Amino acid sequence: MKPGKQGSGTREQGAGKKPRQFVKGRPASAGPTRSAAEAQAKVSPARRVAFEILLLVGANKGHSDELLHGVRTEELSEADRNLATALVMGVLRWEIALDARVRVHLQRPDQALPEPVALALRMGAFQLQHMDRIPAHAALSESVELCRAAGHPHATGMVNAILRKVAAAQKPKERIFESVAAFAERLGHPRWMVERWVANYGRDKALKICEADQTEPVAGGVFEALDNGDQGAGKMPQMDDGSRLVAEIAAAAAPAVEGRALRVWDCCAAPGGKTLMLALRTKGEVLASDVSARRLEQMKGRLRRHSYAEGVRTLAVDAAALPASEGEFDLILCDVPCSGTGTLARNPEIRFRMTQEELGRQAGRQREILGAALKRLAPGGRLVYSTCSLEPEENEAVVGTVGDGFRRIPVGEFLGGIPGLKEGGDLSSAVVDGALRTLPGVDGCDGFFAVVVERV
Numbered sequence: 001m002k003p004g005k006q007g008s009g010t011r012e013q014g015a016g017k018k019p020r021q022f023v024k025g026r027p028a029s030a031g032p033t034r035s036a037a038e039a040q041a042k043v044s045p046a047r048r049v050a051f052e053i054l055l056l057v058g059a060n061k062g063h064s065d066e067l068l069h070g071v072r073t074e075e076l077s078e079a080d081r082n083l084a085t086a087l088v089m090g091v092l093r094w095e096i097a098l099d100a101r102v103r104v105h106l107q108r109p110d111q112a113l114p115e116p117v118a119l120a121l122r123m124g125a126f127q128l129q130h131m132d133r134i135p136a137h138a139a140l141s142e143s144v145e146l147c148r149a150a151g152h153p154h155a156t157g158m159v160n161a162i163l164r165k166v167a168a169a170q171k172p173k174e175r176i177f178e179s180v181a182a183f184a185e186r187l188g189h190p191r192w193m194v195e196r197w198v199a200n201y202g203r204d205k206a207l208k209i210c211e212a213d214q215t216e217p218v219a220g221g222v223f224e225a226l227d228n229g230d231q232g233a234g235k236m237p238q239m240d241d242g243s244r245l246v247a248e249i250a251a252a253a254a255p256a257v258e259g260r261a262l263r264v265w266d267c268c269a270a271p272g273g274k275t276l277m278l279a280l281r282t283k284g285e286v287l288a289s290d291v292s293a294r295r296l297e298q299m300k301g302r303l304r305r306h307s308y309a310e311g312v313r314t315l316a317v318d319a320a321a322l323p324a325s326e327g328e329f330d331l332i333l334c335d336v337p338c339s340g341t342g343t344l345a346r347n348p349e350i351r352f353r354m355t356q357e358e359l360g361r362q363a364g365r366q367r368e369i370l371g372a373a374l375k376r377l378a379p380g381g382r383l384v385y386s387t388c389s390l391e392p393e394e395n396e397a398v399v400g401t402v403g404d405g406f407r408r409i410p411v412g413e414f415l416g417g418i419p420g421l422k423e424g425g426d427l428s429s430a431v432v433d434g435a436l437r438t439l440p441g442v443d444g445c446d447g448f449f450a451v452v453v454e455r456v
């Protein structure tokens with residue numbers, strides 16, 4: 001299995017269900033020796049595309065969301081695209097737990113399997129354990145064919161045998177006590193990540209975060225759900241609740257200026273969700289910049305679809321190198337690049353890409369961007385620093401470096417007038433020491449952090 005995976009599984013997924021039955025007959029691996037091309041032809045388009053995308057994500061050659069919206073899925077019917085999406089997102093979410101389930105049946109549980117073989121097993125186990133409507137024989141035989149098509153014909157017997165064992169495994173015993181390591185694995189998270197959340201937020205909240213990360217994110221936890229009519233050219237941008245909350249706080253924090261337009265800088269703007277909200281709510285002169293020219297281009301396309309964003313200026317530039325001629329701003333949104341650990345339900349592969357060392361690197365970059373942005377804040381101007389990270393190194397520790405000449409304004413002061421916030425929606429537990437700190441599974445949206453700083 002992949003390096004870096006943890007100990008053996010503890011609790012079977014899909015508890016309470018009967019073991020899956022296979023159609024009696026010859027095992028899928030017992031057929032005549034087929035070529036890779038013949039095997040490929042036997043795999044359904046959705047599984048083939050999901051397999052290709054998962055291989056690319058595993059090799060760090062793309063992001064699941066972008067790949068699922070790319071050329072590979074264009075040829076698929078809508079039903080196949082839905083199946084491919086469910087397979088990709090589900091396998092990434094459950095990878096750690098699935099590998100643990102498979103590993104116990106390997107002759108040598110610590111053996112490193114070639115990635116296509118490990119992936120064929122993972123995809124098969126996912127379908128067997130999490131997709132009720134897929135017949136077990138289809139999950140099994142197509143996994144065998146994927147393994148063969150990927151150039152590993154000698155592993156097909158092993159894939160077949162192991163998936164049969166996974167399907168036949170008994171319902172696990174009820175848990176009386178579950179260690180952090182055990183629930184991290186059961187819920188498909190790296191143990192080090194969950195241990196940090198237990199240390200920072202307590203065991204109960206860490207468990208809720210993990211559970212939320214394993215489910216499809218739904219809108220409408222914090223805000224009244226929009227209907228489709230609300231998202232036309234002059235209407236609300238489509239965005240998740242956590243992003244919207246941060247953008248609404250930023251807009252509400254805009255200071256009053258007299259006799260001129262408010263000057264707004266969104267300094268890490270792409271793909272532009274919060275830029276749109278700032279343009280809609282503040283009606284100021286908005287400059288939206290991003291270091292990535294590619295992401296900025298995508299953002300421009302998005303801005304064009306909303307009439308109120310017509311006046312937004314865009315610029316490809318490092319936030320730390322904004323030309324002096326741009327002057328100072330009354331409102332700056334510093335929505336910095338971060339680990340994204342508050343968005344695992346949407347971006348499941350983050351759990352494999354993030355490391356403790358990477359957190360340190362992110363924090364260095366965030367301090368640099370924040371420091372540069374603060375220098376461009378006009379007297380009386382306000383800056384919102386935000387991340388979608390749950391890690392204090394990227395949040396409290398970064399804003400803790402803000403020095404003399406600035407004061408923090410508690411975010412609670414801006415929550416009152418936010419349009420569309422759910423009636424009775426309680427965000428009081430999400431405001432800690434004057435900062436917004438939402439947790440997935442606890443506060444009804446992704447994990448976000450935001451503070452408001454004013455230049456005095």
Ligand SMILES: C[S@@+](CC[C@H](N)C(=O)[O-])C[C@H]1O[C@@H](n2cnc3c(N)ncnc32)[C@H](O)[C@@H]1O
Pocket residue numbers: 243267268269270271272273274275289290291292295317318319320335336337338369
């Ligand atoms: C969290 S995303 C911003 C999301 C965006 N605010 C939104 O709501 O759609 C962070 C962005 O920062 C950009 N970025 C990274 N380093 C940067 C830098 N030094 N200066 C400006 N932008 C940077 C990345 O390209 C990425 O688009």
